[in-house]
Amino acid sequence: MSPSTDWGPIVVAVILFILLSPGLLFQLPAHHRVIEFGNMGTSGISILVHAILFFCILTILVVAIGIHIHAA
Template identity: 80%
Template sequence: MGADWGPVVVAIVLFILLSPGLLFQLPARTRVIEFGNMYTSGISILIHAVLFACIYIILIIAIGVHIHAD
């Protein structure tokens, strides 16, 4: 049986999608949320890291995403 690639794929996709400023930034400079502004800040990095961890834990532990390569 091959390795479980589920956690790796989920982490890569979430890291790309939750990069502050790529799709959205929470909190933004002038508003609560801005879309596609390509800026970041320290608090925004912290909030996106917490979102990343929460979504990752939900997908890997609670839902159980598994991708097996043979």
């Protein structure tokens, strides 16, 4: 029997990468406000904030909660 592959972290990372792209759904911090929605813009600090959010949420979902998707 071959070992099954755990696709959970990969699926969660891809979904979070898409959703937390700066400017797609929201940008934190924005150019003129603290948060703007759907402005499709970005800045260096915004990329840093979104990267930290990505890492924190990914760590919580994969390590603390333990999301696993096993493929045969």
